[in-house]
Amino acid sequence: MSERPLLNSTGHSTGVTEWEGTVQELQGLVSPRALTGETMLLNMGPQHPSTHGVLRLLLELDGETVVSCIPDVGYLHTGIEKSMESKTYEQAITMTDRMDYLNPMGNNLVYCLAIEKIAELDVPERAQIVRVLLAELTRINSHLVWLGTHCLDMGAMSVFLYAMREREMILDIFEMVSGQRMMSTYFRPGGLWRDVPAEFIPAVKAFMDYFPAKIEEYETLLVNNPLWIDRTQGIGVITPEDALAYGCTGPTLRGSGVNWDIRKAMPYMGYETYQFDVPLGEHGDVYDRFYIRMKELYQSVRIINQALARLEKAPAAFRSNNRKYVPPPRSELGRSMEAVIHHFKLWTEGFSLPEGEVYVSIESPRGELSCFLSSDGGNRPHRVHFRTPSYVHTMGAIPKMAKDGMLADLVGIIGSVDIVLGDCDR
Template identity: 45%
Template sequence: MKQPLEDQRTTVYKVDPEHPENRALPTLRTEEMMLNMGPQHPSTHGVLKVVLALEGERIVKATPVMGYLHRGVEKLAEDGTYHQFIPHTDRLDYICAMYNNFAYCRAVEKLVGITIPPRAEYLRTIVAEIQRIIGHQFWLGTQALDIGAMTVFFYTFRDREILLDFFDELCGARLTTSWYRIGGVERDFTPELIEKLRRFVDYFPPKIDEYVTFLETNRIWLSRTKGVAVISAEDAISFGLSGPTLRGSGVDYDLRKFEPYAAYGECDWSVPVGKNGDTYDRYWIRVEEMRQSLKMVKQLLEKLPDGPVMASVPSITLPPKDKVFNDLASMIQQFKLFSEGFKPPKGEIYCGTEAAKGELGFYIVSNGEGKPYRLKIRAPSFIHMGAFDYMAKGYMIADVVTIFGTYDIVMGECDR
């Protein structure tokens, strides 16, 4: 449990300079110690260094040192067309590539002002929710593994493989998918895939209960998550936290409800909200979100409308692949879109999307050319790291791992 910082220091370590004879443990060394945690540490999920100032085992200050995975994605965006940036988004949060594609395509669609056919919206929502389940499974497994509960890791990864195989079937890639396109999606679901998804929706709920049993009967895991990494709602909002990290503190901020997009307005689901703002509440929210995602997938599969999966705006959207090789006009369209791109109107937009880790936003400035003039990525992991020092103060070194874990941090997205 979190102890107030001052109590710890005055009772045990601190020496009153006016009455040095009163010190409790006169032989104890009392200076602060600096400790580098990372950049090569298995719990940092990428390459992150934290410089810890310690008093005994207690953290006085934690300074994140980031940028080891900085690849200049925002600069690269300024050099390619809008279509060419989609594969770069896969490499931001490489656990949840689909959701990054989704967030980017939505932002560009807002910029050019096109609407998407209903079937494409449904498919997008289904895949996005499956991606959210994958993200939360990954989080659950690795976070528990980091703090010593190993078993659940094998079970979550077993079920994650099933879903990654669906992605493989859908677009030929498991992790770097690039399945979303500006104006729709790359290809439709096959009837077999829909059948497999239906089976998965029935298969998965007992497995969630299984994960829960593994963790909630594990006393060590419980005592390492309850009351660790607590942040109040007010502070969480002020720091700009989002996603399950913010909802754990009792704020129901979820863009899927606040600004309904895609097909989220057309199915019945609810936003789980925590109370205590600790790691355990965030865990509970992620587990509940898996259940809600399944509920959504089930409803959307029932209601899946027929129709095209790509908007038909020849100046912006890509032609269907089979036509590219057989139809001259489509071939020219494809060629022009990839060589010079389309020219959106002058202006700037911000479009935020509720990804598995939090609000993933794209701020795009267009000067009317075929390439983005400026593209800024609002990466939730980066903004969550801003609260790291505040949340880590007063905890033990061993809790640092829990606090990394509580954000669901991915450094590819944090450093961009």
């Protein structure tokens, strides 16, 4: 392998180097037949419209059959985990938004849960309800983008336009609460950044009245559509045993019929008090993974309706009163010297967490999203690591599903697993 500096248009080095390799270096990754030219090596990505970002797959093809599929990740490696070590705990929340950019609230949530667990910080009831509500709205948001792009990959254009139309309404709600459409950074350790505005509940209610009919509309277009069924049923099958062995979680695992949902198995934020079902597939193919995501949309609507009813009766406190971690409200600053000191300390050096390590998991739209947080007693994370579903699915499940399938089905398989490369590479 040789290294070559990348020059810019004026002939100066850009500090970026290109690597040049030979096919011999693939020995051990591909079958010996590929090195003799008997099978064909095909590069897919990183710029490919159906890889949902910058995934690169090296495919070994025998005719149209995929002999092996080698994922090459890291084209979106952002160094988020390392950058978080140089930020205070509260500053680092902004980084988590940008990991899985279709699930920003979920990323905030898992990171805040880790801080709250290590600090034994309480979260008021109102904040818990709003967190559940927004996490489920984020799930709908993520599933809508998945639905749109998955259908686009499979050649159904109109579903994309419908799904994006509904998604804008959710983004309007996010903007209402946090001021930002996507990167909300709304969840903070001990609760929320601020209380939800007065127009929040009517807006969510209006969306809840509007949305279920739209899910039915998507289902009318797809569920019994013979073209869709031909393209998805029996494709990319993964058995329950294999799915477990390859570390699949979320809809990818439940599509194979394994009942595993972190919201039920290890409830957080009071999920155990909500009534909802976990849709399960049977065959573990692309269609089943599609179908249970559609059913999950209905379950999210159910959870949001319950959360709305609770939110109307919930007490007003939206953030913990533990002044070691949560800055005092503005109104206290004029009255209390202690509040001024806390305010100054928290906004200059941030809070310090007790020494220790925690690991928490949540159910993200894609599967099990976990945060490992190690604290050395300082005001910055000693080490943060995220166990992200996209990475596990890209490295394990996609090559397994693609093997011995057809090349044209690979696009459907990638879409059905719903990877987000920001989540994968971080």
